Amino acid sequence: MSNKDDIVIVSGVRTPFSKFGGALKEVHSTDLGVIVIKESLKRAGLQGEDIDEVYYGMCDQAEAALYDNVNARQAILRAGLPNTLVSLTLDRACCSSLCAVQLGRRAILLSEADACMAVGAENMSNTPLLINGHRWGVGMKPLLIQDYLNPITYREYTPLGSDAGEIAIEHGISREEQDAWALSSHQKWAAADKAGRFNDELVSVELPSKKGAPVMFSKDELPRPDTTIEALAKLKTIYGSPTVTAGNAPGLDAGATAVIIMRRAKAQKLGIKPLATILAMASGAGEPRRMAELPATVIGKALNRASLTIDDMKIIEINEAFAAVTLISTKMLAGGDETRWREMLKKTNPNGGAIAIGHPVGASGGRILMTMMYELKRRGGGCGVAGICGGLAQGDAVVIRVD
Numbered sequence: 224m225s226n227k228d229d230i231v232i233v234s235g236v237r238t239p240f241s242k243f244g245g246a247l248k249e250v251h252s253t254d255l256g257v258i259v260i261k262e263s264l265k266r267a268g269l270q271g272e273d274i275d276e277v278y279y280g281m282c283d284q285a286e287a288a289l290y291d292n293v294n295a296r297q298a299i300l301r302a303g304l305p306n307t308l309v310s311l312t313l314d315r316a317c318c319s320s321l322c323a324v325q326l327g328r329r330a331i332l333l334s335e336a337d338a339c340m341a342v343g344a345e346n347m348s349n350t351p352l353l354i355n356g357h358r359w360g361v362g363m364k365p366l367l368i369q370d371y372l373n374p375i376t377y378r379e380y381t382p383l384g385s386d387a388g389e390i391a392i393e394h395g396i397s398r399e400e401q402d403a404w405a406l407s408s409h410q411k412w413a414a415a416d417k418a419g420r421f422n423d424e425l426v427s428v429e430l431p432s433k434k435g436a437p438v439m440f441s442k443d444e445l446p447r448p449d450t451t452i453e454a455l456a457k458l459k460t461i462y463g464s465p466t467v468t469a470g471n472a473p474g475l476d477a478g479a480t481a482v483i484i485m486r487r488a489k490a491q492k493l494g495i496k497p498l499a500t501i502l503a504m505a506s507g508a509g510e511p512r513r514m515a516e517l518p519a520t521v522i523g524k525a526l527n528r529a530s531l532t533i534d535d536m537k538i539i540e541i542n543e544a545f546a547a548v549t550l551i552s553t554k555m556l557a558g559g560d561e562t563r564w565r566e567m568l569k570k571t572n573p574n575g576g577a578i579a580i581g582h583p584v585g586a587s588g589g590r591i592l593m594t595m596m597y598e599l600k601r602r603g604g605g606c607g608v609a610g611i612c613g614g615l616a617q618g619d620a621v622v623i624r625v626d
Contacts, residue, residue: 225487225500225626226487227486227487227488227491228486228487228488229486229487229497229500229501230328230331230332230484230485230486230487230500230501231484231485231486231487231490231497231498231499231500231501232482232483232484232497232498232499232500232501232592232596232623233267233269233483233484233485233490233495233497233498234263234264234266234267234269234481234482234483234498235263235424235480235481235482235483235498235589235592235593235596235597236259236262236263236266236424236425236426236480236481236593237259237424237425237426237478237479237480237481237586237589237590237593238255238258238259238425238426238427238428238440238478238479238480239425239427239428239440239441239442239443239444239478240443240444240445240476240477240478240580240581240582240583240586240590241346241348241440241444241445241476241477241478241581242444242445242474242476242581243347243348243474243475243476244348245348245444245445245477246428246430246438246440246444247346247348247428247430247440247477247478248346248348248349248477249348249349250346250349250428250430250477251286251289251290251346251349252281252283252286252287252294252344252345252346252349252477252479252583252585253290253294253297253298253301253344255344255346255428255477255478255479256279256294256295256298256302256342256344256479256481257298257301257302258426258428258479259342259344259426259479259480259481260277260298260299260302260304260340260342260481261302261303262426262481263340263481263482263483264483267483267495268493268494268495269338269483269493269495271299271302271303271304271305271308272305273338273493274304274308274338274339274340274483275308275309275330275335275336275337275338275339276308276309276310276311276327276330276335276336276339276340277295277299277304277308277309277310277311277339277340277341277342278295278310278311278313278322278323278324278326278327278339278340278341278342279294279295279298279310279311279312279313279323279341279342279343279344280313280314280315280318280319280320280321280322280323280341280342280343280344280585280586280588280589281294281312281313281314281319281343281344281345281585282314282316282317282319282345282584282585282613282614283345283346283347283350283371283584283585284314285350285351285353285371286345286346286347286349286350286351287312288351289349289351292312293312294312294344295310295311295312295342296310296312298310298342298344311326313326314585315613315617315619316584316613316614316615316617317542317544317582317584317585317587317588317611317612317613317614318506318588318611318612318613318617318618318619319343319584319585319588319613320341320342320343320480320482320585320586320587320588320589320590321341321588321589321591321592321609321611321619321620321621322506322588322619323341323342323343323588323589324341324482324484324501324504324588324589324592324621325504325506325619325621326339326341327339327340327341327484328484328501328504331484331485331486337485337486337489338483338484338485338486338489339483339484339485340481340482340483340484341481341482341483341484341589342479342480342481342482342589343479343480343481343583343585343586343587343588343589343590344478344479344480344583344585344586345476345477345478345479345583345584345585345586346477346478346583347372347475347476347477347583347584348475348476348477349477350371350372351371352368352369352370352371353368353369353370353371354366354367354368354369355367355369372475374462375475376462377511377614377615380511380512380615381462381463381512382462382463382464383462383514383544383545383614384461384462384464384467384472384545385462385463385464385467386511386512386513386514386515387464387466387467387514387515387544387545387547387548387551388460388464388465388466388467388545388547389464389465389512390512390513390514390515390516390547390551391465391466391515391547391550391551392465392466394550394551394554394555396466396547396550396551396554397466398460398465398466398468398471399456400546400550401466401467401471401545401546401547401550402452402455402456402468402470402471402546403452404471404543404546404549404550404568404578405455405470405471405546405578406450406451406452406455407575408543408546408572408575408576408577408578408579408580409446409447409448409450409575409578409579410448410575411572411573411574411575411579412443412446412448412574412575412579412580413446413448413575414574415573415574415575416442416443416446420574420597420598420601421443421574421594423597423600424590424593424594424597425441425442427439427440427441428440428441443579443580443581444581445473445474445476445579445580445581446575446579446580447579448579450470454470455468455470455471458470466547467545467547471545471546471547471578472544472545472546472578473543473544473545473577473578473581473582474581474582475582476581476582476583477581477583478581478583478586478590479583479586480586480587480588480589480590480593481589482589482592482593484501487500497626498596498597498600498625499596499599499600499623499624499625500623500624500625500626501621501622501623502529502531502606502622502623502624503525503526503528503529503621503622504525504528504619504620504621504622505521505522505524505525505528505619505620506521506617506618506619506620507520507521507524507617507618507619508615508616508617508618509616509618510616511615511616512616513616514544514548514612514613514614514615514616514617515544515545515547515548515551515552515612516551516552516555516612516616517552517610517612517613517616517617517618518541518542518548518549518552518610518611518612518618518620519551519552519553519555519556519610520618521610521618521619521620522539522541522552522556522608522610522620523556524620525608525610525620525621525622526608526622528622529622531606531622533556533557533567533608535606536570536605536606536607536608536622537570537599537602537605537606537607538570538571538573538595538598538599538602538605538607538608539553539556539567539570539571539572539607539608539609540571540572540576540591540592540594540595540607540608540609540610541553541571541572541576541591541609541610541611542576542577542582542587542588542591542609542610542611542612543572543576543577543578543582544577544582544611544612546578548612549571549572549576550568552610552612553567553568553571573598574594574598576591580594587611588609588611588619591609591611592609592621592623595607595609595623596623596625599623599625600625604624604625604626605624605625606622606623606624606625607622607623607625608620608621608622608623609621609623
C-alpha cells in the first residue's frame with residue numbers, strides 16, 4: 224500500500240564499467256561522477272535545485288587525493304549544481320554507494336531533506352603508487368613505493384580473497400561450485416546484454432580519440448562470455464586462498480552510479496512517476512574474516528524490518544565480491560537446505576554480477592540496486608532485496624517494491 228511519506232527512487236543510472244587498465248584507465252572517478260550526476264537529473268526531469276543533499280561513496284581515497292579530496296563537493300560543483308547544496312564523501316568500502324542511499328533516506332525520514340542523491344564512483348586503474356616517509360627524509364634508505372592495490376588487504380589482516388575461500392570451505396562450497404557460478408555470471412550478462420536489459424541504467428562516456436571524433440564507451444568491458452569451465456579450472460588460486468582465483472573474483476574496475484530518492488509526495492508534486500519504493504534498509508558488521516557472510520546477515524535484518532521473508536522476493540542481488548560471497552550468503556539465507564538453496568540461486572543475480580559486470584568498489588552498491596529495480600520493472604513488478612559486503616566485514620542491504 225502506497226502513501227505520501229514513502230521513500231521512492233525516481234532515477235538510477237550508471238556508466239558502463241571498465242576493466243583494470245581498460246578504456247577508462249586515465250579518467251578520474253570524479254569525472255565519472257559528474258556524468259552520472261547530470262544524467263540522473265536529466266532522466267528524472269529535475270534541476271540541481273530540486274536536490275537537498277548529495278551523499279557520495281568512494282573507497283579508494285588514494286585516488287581521491289589526486290583531486291585534493293572532498294570529491295563529492297568537487298563533483299557537484301563541476302556538474303553545475305548549486306553551490307549551496309550540501310554534500311558528503313563517504314567510505315564504507317564496497318558498501319559505500321548503498322550506504323549513501325541509506326544516509327539520504329534517513330535525512331528524508333527525519334524531514335531534514337525532501338530529495339537526496341546517492342552517488343558512487345571509483346577508478347581503480349587510476350590509483351596512484353604511494354611513496355611514504357620521504358617528507359622527513361630517508362637518509363641512506365631507498366624510497367619505498369607501495370602499490371595500494373597489491374594485495375587488496377588491510378594492515379594486520381589476511382587478504383580478503385583468502386578469507387572468502389576459507390569461509391566457503393567451512394560452508395561446504397567447493398572451488399568447482401565457485402567456478403561454475405563465475406561462468407554463469409558471464410553467461411547471464413551476455414544474455415542480458417543481447418536483450419538490451421542494461422539500456423535503462425547505462426549512460427555512455429565520451430572519450431577523446433587521438434584521431435578523429437571522440438569514442439563513445441557504452442558497454443561493460445570486463446565480461447568474458449566466451450570463457451569455459453575448463454579455462455576457469457586451470458587458473459591458480461590467489462592470495463593464499465584455497466578456492467579463490469582471478470576467474471571467480473571480480474576485477475579492479477572503474478565506473479560510477481547515481482540514484483535519486485525522495486518522498487512520494489514530492490514526486491507527485493513534480494509529476495514524476497516513481498521507479499520503486501524503498502521498503503527497508505539495514506547495515507551490519509561482524510568478525511573481519513567472515514566478510515563473505517555479511518550480505519546474508521544484513522539481508523535478513525532488512526527483510527525483518529520490512530516484515531517480509533526471502534521467499535517473498537522475486538529477485539535477489541548479492542554483490543559478487545567473490546563467487547564465494549554470493550554462494551555463502553544465499554546458502555545461509557536458505558538455512559543450509561540444499562534444495563532450497565539451489566532454487567534460490569535461480570533468482571539471484573539474474574543478469575550476471577560483479578564477476579562479469581565489474582566491481583568499481585565505491586559504485587557497486589548503487590549498481591546492484593538499480594539493476595534489480597529495472598529487472599523487477601521488466602517482470603511486471605514485485606519485491607527484491609539486494610545485499611553487499613565491504614572490507615573487514617561490513618554490510619548493507621535494501622528491500623524494494625516495484626509496482
